[in-house]
Amino acid sequence: MKNLLSLSTLLISLSASAIAGPALPAWAAVNRTGQPVRIAVSPQDDGNGAHLSWPKVIRTTTGTTILAYSAGRGHNIGGSALAVSLSHDNGQTFSAPRELIRFPEDDDRYRDCGNIALGLAEDGSILLFAMAYNQDTANNIYGWRSVTDGATWMRVDTSTLGPDKTGSIFGNVVPITDQGIAIFGHYRKGSLPHDQGLWMALSPDQGRSWNEARRIANMHAVEPVVLESAGRLLGFFRGDAATDRGRQYVGVSNDQGQTWSTELSNLQAQDSVTARLAAPFAVEDPAHPGELIVLTTERSSSDDTRGCIWLWRGNAEQLEWQRERILLEFPLVGDDPNTDFGYPWLIHQGGNRWQMYYYHGNPRGTCYIWTTDVEL
Numbered sequence: 384m385k386n387l388l389s390l391s392t393l394l395i396s397l398s399a400s401a402i403a404g405p406a407l408p409a410w411a412a413v414n415r416t417g418q419p420v421r422i423a424v425s426p427q428d429d430g431n432g433a434h435l436s437w438p439k440v441i442r443t444t445t446g447t448t449i450l451a452y453s454a455g456r457g458h459n460i461g462g463s464a465l466a467v468s469l470s471h472d473n474g475q476t477f478s479a480p481r482e483l484i485r486f487p488e489d490d491d492r493y494r495d496c497g498n499i500a501l502g503l504a505e506d507g508s509i510l511l512f513a514m515a516y517n518q519d520t521a522n523n524i525y526g527w528r529s530v531t532d533g534a535t536w537m538r539v540d541t542s543t544l545g546p547d548k549t550g551s552i553f554g555n556v557v558p559i560t561d562q563g564i565a566i567f568g569h570y571r572k573g574s575l576p577h578d579q580g581l582w583m584a585l586s587p588d589q590g591r592s593w594n595e596a597r598r599i600a601n602m603h604a605v606e607p608v609v610l611e612s613a614g615r616l617l618g619f620f621r622g623d624a625a626t627d628r629g630r631q632y633v634g635v636s637n638d639q640g641q642t643w644s645t646e647l648s649n650l651q652a653q654d655s656v657t658a659r660l661a662a663p664f665a666v667e668d669p670a671h672p673g674e675l676i677v678l679t680t681e682r683s684s685s686d687d688t689r690g691c692i693w694l695w696r697g698n699a700e701q702l703e704w705q706r707e708r709i710l711l712e713f714p715l716v717g718d719d720p721n722t723d724f725g726y727p728w729l730i731h732q733g734g735n736r737w738q739m740y741y742y743h744g745n746p747r748g749t750c751y752i753w754t755t756d757v758e759l
Contacts, residue, residue: 549574
């Protein structure tokens, strides 16, 4: 792959498709407040790039919306890429998917692009990371940095994170006082010396290079989202053992990530035995420092739903979580194959207004990145 992607190739075409009103498919998610859901980015073909999933989204200091996601043939079936789309109109339209790397074409050690991390360094540059893997036998972390608002991307040095040293990367980029910036992930089978637990790595140079990863928790948990609030680091980790896939852990560090205390929380599915949770999301309420907004995605088929995205609220000091309401519901429509969904991510719009991004579609085929407005 070329290290530098030009603006002209990145913005070849706009994906301005938006399914709204009566044109919505019966399987589309329902926003409980009546706000429409619409497709933010559509696949450009029905083959190698048909399945768009696992989105992360940020807004830069100049107002560009950066959307990153996996683009493949289907969910974990081999042949997928890391793709990005840009919006210069507050998320109304996005550029078509532009691939930064594809597996196995660009590195035949790996079959798939997996989880993603996206965030801003302290100098305003955009940092983007993706996991590459070959089932449970091999894995790696790749990274990019952009100082041109996502128009061009340069590879960064992630040699300390792989091959086969970590596993998966996920979530955001977190400034750590007097240490630089941090990224987080979970170990996978095929990694040494750990194949289970959660890791943290620091960069002293705005994401150009990274120190070796350090394990911060050893339980079977995955897909960490970490933020700073009330002077402490808080991590939200999805349980992945057979006994806690409907549960979520919360980790706390009061010393800037040096030590962590992690326990199961009450952030769980309504029926934590039969339902599963997908990846978490958490953010501090900008109007109320110390107050946190948490989203959980529950996957559980009943008579009329395949699952939903719940809104929770909590306090960074007390760590008490209150289930508030369902934001999105995914209807059960007979034998419809569009059963793959979740991974919500929020962008603040001002006041109590937010944009939510998520994916939804066919796990073995066409899948879209969607968006909707929510008031929290």
